[in-house]
Amino acid sequence: MGQATLSSAQDSLTVRDNRTGKTYTIPIKDNAIAATAFKEIKAPKKPGERPENETEKGLRVQDKGFLNTAVIHSTITYIDGEAGVLRYRGYPIEQLAERSNHLETAYLLIYGSLPTKDQSKYWETEILRHGTMHADSEEFFRSFRYDAHPMSMLTSGFSMLGSFYPEANPSLKGQRLYTDGDAASLATMDRQIYRLIGKATTLAAMAYRVRQGRDFVTPPTGLSYTGSFLYQMDHLGEENYVPNPILEKALDVLFLIHADHELNASCTTVLQTGSSLVDPYSAIAAGCASLYGPLHGGANEAVIRMLISIGKPENVPSFIEAVKRREKTLSGFGHRVYKTSDPRSFIVRKTADEVFKVTGKDELLETAMALHDAAMKDEYFIKRKLAPNVDFWSGLIYRAMGFPLDFFPVLFVVPRVVGWLAHWRQMMLQEGGVKIWRPRQVYVGAGKRDYVPADERTPVIGLKETPSFVEHGGITKRTMLATFKSKAKL
Template identity: 70%
Template sequence: MGQDTASSKVRRDDSLTVLDNRTGKQYNVPIKHNTIPAPFFKTIRAPSGPNDRPEDESERGLRVSDRGFLNTAVIESSITYIDGDNGILRYRGYPIEQLAAKSSFLECAYLLIYGSLPTRAQLSYFEPEVLNHGVMHADAAGFFRAFRYDAHPMAILTSAFAYLGSYYREANPSLQEYLHEWCKGGPGCTSEHGQADFRLIGKATTLAAMAYRVRQGREFVVPPTGMSYTESFLFQLDHLSHSDAFPTTLTSGGATYRPHPVLVRALDILFILHADHEMNASSTTVLQTGSSLPDPYSAIAAGCASLYGPLHGGANEAVIRMLVSIGSPENVPEFLAAVKRREKVLSGFGHRVYKTSDPRSFIIRKVADEVFAVTGADPLLNTAMALHDAALKDAYFVSRKLAPNVDFWSGLIYRAMGFPMDFFPVLFVVPRVVGWLAHWRQMMLSPEGVKIWRPRQIYVGPSERPYVPLEERQGVEGIGKEPSVVVHSGITKRRRLVEEGSVAKSKL
């Protein structure tokens, strides 16, 4: 640790002094926004030492190692601020608590993408435009029905976002004459941004509903008119018969089904809470992909694939599986003891960023009570409450700052609302499309233009070695050093028996 030698009489100098003990040279690294520029360290060079390999490239300047991006800022952003030590989350400066209590999801979408809460006139344009873009081309039905009956909805949704790019060729900068404008925020770039915003936000619910219904063998539903974003989503999921067919407008009468208002508002709040969360894995993936200038639909598909991973979008599903494995409240003490012995995993507690409590967890706890009041309490609720209370009182978990996060409650809400567990990450993707778009758009409109992301690596493999002829090679065995043995299906086994028999006969 560095020693604080500063005093009130010393003039502040926003720089970092670095002494390279290899050469004795001293460098002053500028500090801006409490950040030092990593490229500066490329200027710190030294001759190769006795312990250096040629692959260390000492004479080409220092590299910065940060496995997993634990403390590397990859972009300047004005979208979302998180203070993990104090449990603060703000969208464009607005506390998440105020937005969840007073705003709607599409208002927050406007805020995240365009930088300010919309006026009534701005919202009256934005909201209908998003909803009108929810309709899919008729050919999409064939695309969705091409998947296996048991395909995971996230696999379908990821493919569907990429599928959109095949419809909107004007969104692909490689096919346009104004490619340079995409790199510098020109008119061709900004006009297509608006189209992509409306299409992706509007169609996210439609694609998700189609992925849901194809698994059940149901016909697809055209998005209704006159409903809010989340209400339209629930309608597309649950519309069953012609008697439920929604009229052209709400005032014309004749509708027999409308989603429950408590569930509509609960889902709207959940969408607000999940709309963005700064530089998480999927948002970073969207920017990494987008930096090579594909169409935005491909970038969003990449983000969807990233969120599919159980370390990101599957956390609330893991909570439900954990609670099911615990069974009943009386089994909680033994489960926590097993967690301390590192025999079990405690899901839904702690966070990569939040070191105290997740501010979203307090909001979602209230939402859970409102949902359970109309759906009935989930049988797992008592187990969840027992686990919640026991963990918060246990010094082992308190000392490690393992407080409940948003995933602890969201899975219980989705389960109470009747969603299957493998659909939970889809309910994460739909609102997160807004955050992905906000970050993608911010990068595309950067005054400095778009520069492809190209991280460095530290090469620790073999140095140069001569080619060895096939007959002279020594086999290298072990996990990761050769292909694993594949257990083939029955048809392959039966064919192999015939082939092996043919070979045996040929040797006779």
């Protein structure tokens, strides 16, 4: 990067640094610029300026929350938030939801093309074959409290899997285990992909049955991916038990549309973790932990809790007004990416109609419809582009199917494992190898300070500057009041 020239004027960005008067030309490729190019824009430190600003080392790009920072070149998922478009490898999500299934779409996301019949048969067979768990995993799951949150169990379960497969750990088998791209490396990678997708439903079902106080079920043969999942959750020894085909299909559609959504928080977490070349089980566990948060995987649960709080349809107008006054939170509307409608919401709404034919209408449906209609007609929400998203309807389906509220995020994780693996595999095989992700910061803390002995320090008092005082009770309180020989003097 240097002085601008006429030949480089097109497909470039011309930047003038008013601090120095210098002009720089930054190339534009695929409508993006390299953040590292700004490191060449340097200036002398001003008198009295903090050395921590590192002005002489070049400009830094500040982007809190990754609002406009691209961290990877990808060929997997395309989203146009303004137009309400979602495509997997170029295929519109609407076409896939109508004509494909979850495992076929998983193949597409991971390997880049729709499989032939033979390829699909092999792929599905391997996935389902790898659903069986090691016997020791039963003891692992039984160690959780009866009321443990299923997401805590699932996150721990993914991490546990890595301990069973030392041949899958680059720390043990060499850091190029997944990055070589040769036949042996790809075979090792694919084996972990089979295991993670196959065992995702098994882990989720085990977390579910721990809460129910039931024995675990070995994955059956002859059922689909979602059929096997429902079987593992619900089978109690009945002869020739087969899940309802309408619910099985509905769950498959929901899995398909939740399989990937580009670089959301959990996918970014998987890639951030995976960039250290950790084993894929640990990376997936990290993604699971990220999705656990209420700003991500808990959104559909929040919708149901919101509808429960509203109660009847006649209470919707007062709730709408409370939202406008910022007294209430509106869940299930708007999206970080979509600024019009969420294309997945239409698919889920259609799926909901099919499910309700079998289960009966959820008592909250009328309230949801009233809220939907009121919000779509209200200028307040129209101006803010707050249209219903996928979470608004999916929670109603899960509730109608009888899943507990805190299990909703688990039903998000199981299909999203596919998207995480697709992006992880892409990063492992990217041209130029894997570079560990190391964001910069803008340091605004104290400058250099000299150490002061304890008896010479002035106390700093403040709610955020001092540890909180914790009230103790029970055995801790009694022990603190007791006297005994080994008690440390404070």
